[in-house]
Amino acid sequence: MSAPGVVATALRIARKDLAIEFRTRSAFLSALVLSLLAIVIFYFAWDPTAVGPAVLAPGVLWVTFTFSGLLGLHRSFGVEAEDGAMDALLIAPVPREAIFLGKALANLAFVLGVQAVSLPAVALFYNLPIGSAVVPLAAVLVLAAIGLVAIGTLFAGIAANTRLAELLLPVLALPFFVPVVMPAAQATAGLLAGRPLAEAMDWVRILIAFDLVFCWACMVVFPHTLDD
Amino acid sequence: MTDSPSPTTPSRRLDPVALLAALAVVGAYARAIWFTPPERIQGYAQKILYVHAPAAWVAFLAFGLTALAGAGWLFLKDERLDRFAESSAEVGVVFTTAVLVTGPLWGRPIWGTWWTWDARLTLTLFLWFVYVGYLVLRGAVTGRESRARASAVLGILGALLIPFIHLSVYLFRTLHPMPVVARPEGPSMPPVMLTTFFLCFFAFTLLYVALVRARVAYAAERDALEDAAQG
Numbered sequence: 001m002s003a004p005g006v007v008a009t010a011l012r013i014a015r016k017d018l019a020i021e022f023r024t025r026s027a028f029l030s031a032l033v034l035s036l037l038a039i040v041i042f043y044f045a046w047d048p049t050a051v052g053p054a055v056l057a058p059g060v061l062w063v064t065f066t067f068s069g070l071l072g073l074h075r076s077f078g079v080e081a082e083d084g085a086m087d088a089l090l091i092a093p094v095p096r097e098a099i100f101l102g103k104a105l106a107n108l109a110f111v112l113g114v115q116a117v118s119l120p121a122v123a124l125f126y127n128l129p130i131g132s133a134v135v136p137l138a139a140v141l142v143l144a145a146i147g148l149v150a151i152g153t154l155f156a157g158i159a160a161n162t163r164l165a166e167l168l169l170p171v172l173a174l175p176f177f178v179p180v181v182m183p184a185a186q187a188t189a190g191l192l193a194g195r196p197l198a199e200a201m202d203w204v205r206i207l208i209a210f211d212l213v214f215c216w217a218c219m220v221v222f223p224h225t226l227d228d
Numbered sequence: 229m230t231d232s233p234s235p236t237t238p239s240r241r242l243d244p245v246a247l248l249a250a251l252a253v254v255g256a257y258a259r260a261i262w263f264t265p266p267e268r269i270q271g272y273a274q275k276i277l278y279v280h281a282p283a284a285w286v287a288f289l290a291f292g293l294t295a296l297a298g299a300g301w302l303f304l305k306d307e308r309l310d311r312f313a314e315s316s317a318e319v320g321v322v323f324t325t326a327v328l329v330t331g332p333l334w335g336r337p338i339w340g341t342w343w344t345w346d347a348r349l350t351l352t353l354f355l356w357f358v359y360v361g362y363l364v365l366r367g368a369v370t371g372r373e374s375r376a377r378a379s380a381v382l383g384i385l386g387a388l389l390i391p392f393i394h395l396s397v398y399l400f401r402t403l404h405p406m407p408v409v410a411r412p413e414g415p416s417m418p419p420v421m422l423t424t425f426f427l428c429f430f431a432f433t434l435l436y437v438a439l440v441r442a443r444v445a446y447a448a449e450r451d452a453l454e455d456a457a458q459g
Contacts, residue, residue: 151385154381154385158365158378158381158382159368161369161374161378162365162368162369162370162378163368163369163370164364164368168361168364168365168368171360171361171364172361172364172365172382174357175354175357175358175361175389176358176385176389178354178393178396179389179392179393179395179396182396182397182400183396183399186400202399203399206392206395206396206399209392210392213388213392214385214388217384217385217388218385221381221384221385224302224377224380224381225377225378225381227371227373227374227377
């Protein structure tokens, strides 16, 4: 299948996943509530007179994204478990790279949706002036989300076939999230402190390199994770 | 299956490589403890490095070979490669644990702290997480081929992850001593210590080979038994 064909198939799979999610809204609402709860709980985990909310915010933001993202990723292959849907998808004459890409695109929409709510929530609860930094901040969020989703989609597919599905995904994925979350949190901290994006460029470069390497690698190895 | 005799005869003979490794380890550490003078500034604490550095070398070797064996399995689908990857990863986790235990023991008197988020410490810690995850994954997948598949993929991605963790924590900050043996202008260490170091590296590498051989033999017997049980 040609490259445009793969993309078209991937978009169709992503639309299917998002349609299921849109009609039930179960995972999205849980992830959203989880992230709001995490933001609130984190506020009370520190002494606000000793550590300023603006210092806490980047860490809170990224821990929240990481864990709420896992919730959505797990659902990604969970929906295929019923009625042998995964087998049907594998029998369908579509390249397996397209299945990965479609799942990943749906997950990216999911994670960005959660971020679109939790970023303003953090700004509100932690009293952050994000007005001027909103565009570079959004760029960092998107770059990091791409890396998280590439790794997360692959491992969600692997974990779905095991006995420990829900437990295994965080154990496998979290070590791989480190080189995404660390640069993203550092860049976010700089931007929220009112520094220019140029100062955070080293971190942004790591994010871009991670996205390129792992999007490619995950797409190449994904077909190998499926049984013939 | 319960009353039939075992389909393979497990070898109870001592592996000559294991014997050699045991002798080498005893010899190298006898030399390190009694016949190598303590370092002038660090004192006896420096002797911990005779365990720490060779264990780190073996850990990286073990994980590198795990990734290679996994990649090889994807192409050749040879079960022996998967059994090797499984064994090497397990031995690697043991040596990484040794690195993570001996490091703080040395760091406390020399750096004044048990732990610091230095680039190489963090990298080692995350390697440990990745390969403990690898072992958990192996235990969670039923079916030999799916297990080999999933773990080969994880092994390869783990190898790709290393430069990224290194780069990001390096940017964060670093405190680890710079290389003293492998550097362009030659080692900066008295010859007597250098010899001891090389003996320890050699002994640990032999130990790695012996442990992996024993672990591979076990895995082969287990798989053979499984095949026999399924008829």
